[in-house]
Amino acid sequence: MTYYFPESRQYKDLVSGVHARTFWGENLMLAVVDLDAKAVIPPHSHPHEQGGIVLEGEVEFTIAGETRMLKPGNLYIIPGGVEHSVIVGSEPAKVMDIFSPVREEYKY
Amino acid sequence: MTYYFPESRQYKDLVSGVHARTFWGENLMLAVVDLDAKAVIPPHSHPHEQGGIVLEGEVEFTIAGETRMLKPGNLYIIPGGVEHSVIVGSEPAKVMDIFSPVREEYKY
Numbered sequence: 001m002t003y004y005f006p007e008s009r010q011y012k013d014l015v016s017g018v019h020a021r022t023f024w025g026e027n028l029m030l031a032v033v034d035l036d037a038k039a040v041i042p043p044h045s046h047p048h049e050q051g052g053i054v055l056e057g058e059v060e061f062t063i064a065g066e067t068r069m070l071k072p073g074n075l076y077i078i079p080g081g082v083e084h085s086v087i088v089g090s091e092p093a094k095v096m097d098i099f100s101p102v103r104e105e106y107k108y
Numbered sequence: 109m110t111y112y113f114p115e116s117r118q119y120k121d122l123v124s125g126v127h128a129r130t131f132w133g134e135n136l137m138l139a140v141v142d143l144d145a146k147a148v149i150p151p152h153s154h155p156h157e158q159g160g161i162v163l164e165g166e167v168e169f170t171i172a173g174e175t176r177m178l179k180p181g182n183l184y185i186i187p188g189g190v191e192h193s194v195i196v197g198s199e200p201a202k203v204m205d206i207f208s209p210v211r212e213e214y215k216y
Contacts (some may be wrong), residue, residue, distance in 0.1 A: 002171045004183035025185040027135070027208040028159045032183070051136045055163075063110045073110040075140070090175040095158055096161055100135040100208045 006032045012108045014040060017088070020097075022106045029099040030105060034092065035059065041086040048099045050078040057093025061086055114140045120216045123149060125196070126207075127138055131212045137207040137214060142200065143167065149194040156207045158186040165201025 004023045013018040017039030025095045044060070045081070053101050061069045061070055063084045070076065099106070112131045118128040125147030130139045143165070151170070162178045164199045169178055178184065186192050207214070 002174060002184060002186065003169070003176050003178070006181060006183065018113065022182055023159075023185060025157050025159065025187060028185060028206060030159050030161070030183055030206070032161075032181075043168045048166060049133050049135045051133065051206065052140050053129075053138070053140075053161075059177065062110070064112060068111050070111070073114060073140075075114065075131055075138055076110060077112065077131060077138065078110065079133060096204070098136060098138070098159065098206050 001020050004030075010107065014106075020106065022108070024102045024107065027100050027102070029102040031097040031099065031106060033095050033097055035088045035094065036087075037088060037090055037092050039086075039088040043083050043085040045083045045104070047080045048103055049080045050076075050084075051098040052076050053096050055094040055096060057091050058089035058091045059086055060089070061097060075102055119215065122214075127195075128214065130216070132210045132215065135208050135210070137173055137210040139205040139207065139214060140216055141203050141205055143194075143196045143199050143202065145196060145198055147196045151191050151193040153189050153191045154211070155188045156209055156211055157188045158192075160184050160193070160203050160205040163202040163204060166197035166200050167194055167201045167203065
């Protein structure tokens with residue numbers, strides 16, 4: 001597979017209100033994530049480096065203790081092992097996360 | 109750095125009509141790429157795995173000989189070493205490419 005059309009793939013719910021559709025190659029996993037309004041991803045970390053872009057809505061990120069409200073087009077890169085959390089704004093949001101290496105537990 | 113705001117960063121032109129703004133961590137490079145209408149990226153390959161998402165416009169990709177017209181929200185994952193090319197539609201387009209490992213020649 002080379003081309004992927006997320007709208008034709010089932011969701012995998014990661015935590016309450018956080019609905020992902022993941023796609024992966026050898027080193028890269030792309031996760032298109034739909035977030036319910038006011039959804040919360042509690043502080044956590046993982047050894048995988050994580051990048052991402054906000055596609056829709058407004059999302060408050062806290063990465064290594066630094067909080068920013070991110071809007072469409074804003075990017076983030078989170079080193080492996082660094083604690084981060086997310087609080088979605090008053091409207092639903094969408095982001096694309098990228099993980100390297102691939103998060104095996106997010107395959108489905 | 110953790111947060112990145114592409115609109116405040118200068119472009120690096122990759123080929124004619126292809127204007128990138130790149131950001132990188134350890135394993136990941138994110139490249140937000142503005143493409144002029146009808147811009148052409150000739151067939152090429154590189155050892156880096158490449159993922160991506162179309163953000164705006166319509167872009168015809170050919171990856172390993174398979175051609176598809178991609179629209180916003182469509183994804184692609186190109187294994188390292190696989191030939192690919194791009195022809196932009198009649199309107200400007202925007203994509204986000206992701207490379208792993210980081211493409212050193214795209215740092216600036």
